[in-house]
Amino acid sequence: MSSTDSVVLRARDIVKTYGATRALKGVNFDIHRGKVTTLFGENGAGKSTLMKILSGVERPTSGTIELDGEIVEFASTQDAAARGIAIIHQELSLAPNLNVRDNIFMGRELRTRTGIDFAEEERRVRALMQGLEEDIDPLTPVADLRLGQQQIVEIARALSINSRILIMDEPTSALSATEVEVLFRVISDLTSAGVSIVYISHHLEEALQVTDFAVVLRDGSITATANAADIDLEWIVRNMVGSDYDLGEPPTGYAFGDVALSIEHVSVADPENPERFVVDDLSLQVRKGEVVCIYGLMGAGRTELLEAVAGRVPIAGGRIVKDGVDISGLSIAERIDAGLGLVPEDRQRDGLVQTMSVGSNLSLASIGAFVRGLFLSGGRERELVSTMVRSLQVKTASGEAPIGSLSGGNQQKVVIGKILATDPDVILLDEPSRGIDVGAKGEVFRLLAQRAAQGLAVVYSTSEVGECLSIAHRIVVMRRGRIVVEFGSDATKEAIMAASGEAVVA
Ligand SMILES: Nc1ncnc2c1ncn2[C@@H]1O[C@H](COP(=O)(O)OP(=O)(O)OP(=O)(O)O)[C@@H](O)[C@H]1O
Numbered sequence: 487m488s489s490t491d492s493v494v495l496r497a498r499d500i501v502k503t504y505g506a507t508r509a510l511k512g513v514n515f516d517i518h519r520g521k522v523t524t525l526f527g528e529n530g531a532g533k534s535t536l537m538k539i540l541s542g543v544e545r546p547t548s549g550t551i552e553l554d555g556e557i558v559e560f561a562s563t564q565d566a567a568a569r570g571i572a573i574i575h576q577e578l579s580l581a582p583n584l585n586v587r588d589n590i591f592m593g594r595e596l597r598t599r600t601g602i603d604f605a606e607e608e609r610r611v612r613a614l615m616q617g618l619e620e621d622i623d624p625l626t627p628v629a630d631l632r633l634g635q636q637q638i639v640e641i642a643r644a645l646s647i648n649s650r651i652l653i654m655d656e657p658t659s660a661l662s663a664t665e666v667e668v669l670f671r672v673i674s675d676l677t678s679a680g681v682s683i684v685y686i687s688h689h690l691e692e693a694l695q696v697t698d699f700a701v702v703l704r705d706g707s708i709t710a711t712a713n714a715a716d717i718d719l720e721w722i723v724r725n726m727v728g729s730d731y732d733l734g735e736p737p738t739g740y741a742f743g744d745v746a747l748s749i750e751h752v753s754v755a756d757p758e759n760p761e762r763f764v765v766d767d768l769s770l771q772v773r774k775g776e777v778v779c780i781y782g783l784m785g786a787g788r789t790e791l792l793e794a795v796a797g798r799v800p801i802a803g804g805r806i807v808k809d810g811v812d813i814s815g816l817s818i819a820e821r822i823d824a825g826l827g828l829v830p831e832d833r834q835r836d837g838l839v840q841t842m843s844v845g846s847n848l849s850l851a852s853i854g855a856f857v858r859g860l861f862l863s864g865g866r867e868r869e870l871v872s873t874m875v876r877s878l879q880v881k882t883a884s885g886e887a888p889i890g891s892l893s894g895g896n897q898q899k900v901v902i903g904k905i906l907a908t909d910p911d912v913i914l915l916d917e918p919s920r921g922i923d924v925g926a927k928g929e930v931f932r933l934l935a936q937r938a939a940q941g942l943a944v945v946y947s948t949s950e951v952g953e954c955l956s957i958a959h960r961i962v963v964m965r966r967g968r969i970v971v972e973f974g975s976d977a978t979k980e981a982i983m984a985a986s987g988e989a990v991v992a
Pocket residue numbers: 504507508509527528529530531532533534535536576881882883890891892893894895896921
């Protein structure tokens with residue numbers, strides 16, 4: 487075991503209960519000085535709960551925290567920050583209407599004798615962004631940033647605190663490969679300077695690259711700890727889920743039906759520069775029963791394409807045809823009613839109604855746009871909710887629990903379930919695996935394959951090659967708003983990545 491000196495923070499016997507839920511059942515957890523300690527675990531294992539306790543967001547039901555050998559109690563995040571502990575939240579905690587600068591310095595404004603020193607704040611924000619190699623202006627409202635950029639702002643805010651202990655809860659879920667590389671360089675600079683990092687991610691391979699010490703949490707208890715040098719992916723998964731897993735092979739042997747969705751010469755203008763197209767004269771047809779994967783880097787235009795098909799952004803040219811009928815002129819609600827479903831990229835903004843229960847989110851009954859849901863009877867609704875909760879293995883106390891009480895990954899499962907519950911004929915999924923664990927990913931894939939076998943047309947957008955290879959009948963690669971190449975069973979990881987413009991790492 488490490489000497490006292492090499493451990494900066496010790497949590498002992500931490501218990502946390504929420505009503506009948508025992509989220510943490512007596513956890514001992516060490517943060518190693520100047521190292522990266524990574525916490526692995528399934529959705530709902532208790533990772534975020536433990537981190538919220540260590541950063542003053544939540545108080546433990548019982549247990550102690552020792553910082554540099556001294557017992558401490560945090561009444562608030564400010565309290566923890568004053569002791570040098572900062573956290574990057576899994577669910578972004580930014581105020582969308584404020585600009586980047588004000589989000590970063592909210593509650594900690596820099597002052598001159600006469601007021602807030604905006605100039606100095608701006609200078610610091612620029613320096614932070616430079617360090618993160620990100621071109622984000624301090625005065626941009628956060629609402630105007632894409633999800634990945636918002637995540638960068640969340641990271642910059644934590645970095646601005648100059649903490650000794652920095653907790654990163656899923657910091658990369660919306661970042662591009664390049665942004666992840668930059669973040670890892672920042673992490674390495676920080677640890678060299680003596681900062682201790684706690685890292686959490688469901689991108690297991692990626693996380694292993696930065697990990698010094700690995701800790702696995704399962705169902706509220708620690709199941710394993712190890713030096714990163716002594717473990718591999720299989721070790722992590724085995725300790726996380728208690729068995730091996732397999733994402734499976736793409737379904738084969740189905741005869742596809744007619745064309746369900748036909749995207750014909752569709753263009754979408756760049757909102758910032760209408761001369762440019764983020765989707766550029768793109769055509770794609772998807773048949774009933776077919777799973778088509780759209781692979782591309784962040785910024786390739788995948789989100790804009792799916793949002794255009796769903797009617798969330800206007801098209802500058804072309805048309806969208808579903809089952810032979812031009813739906814380009816229909817509203818979002820009309821498209822949903824016509825059997826088109828979108829699992830959006832940003833679950834907090836577009837996917838869930840945070841003030842409602844798991845059941846209401848799943849059944850849609852109270853959302854005006856989802857017209858079909860209005861006709862569900864109480865009994866039918868309860869049945870639907872329990873079927874969805876079961877088939878996606880959503881970890882929730884009950885259907886009546888507020889959606890905010892679910893772990894991040896379980897909220898994402900509800901977003902997917904909600905769209906499947908509308909019983910669409912065409913489903914569009916935009917990075918649906920964000921924040922969900924390896925086991926849940928397998929569940930989602932099985933469910934989609936099963937629905938496809940019954941005739942559902944699936945369009946699955948992702949920046950993870952492995953997901954394409956596991957789920958798709960056909961893979962199209964998007965780059966700068968266009969489809970540059972298409973693969974069938976001949977797809978390989980290297981060929982897909984090369985086509986996307988990504989450097990292929992051997
Ligand atoms: N405010 C709350 N009220 C009720 N239950 C909660 C609350 N916060 C968390 N829980 C429960 O505690 C358990 C652990 O959740 P936690 O968010 O810590 O999981 P996690 O390991 O971070 O999962 P994920 O990988 O999905 O983010 C879950 O069962 C969750 O539903």
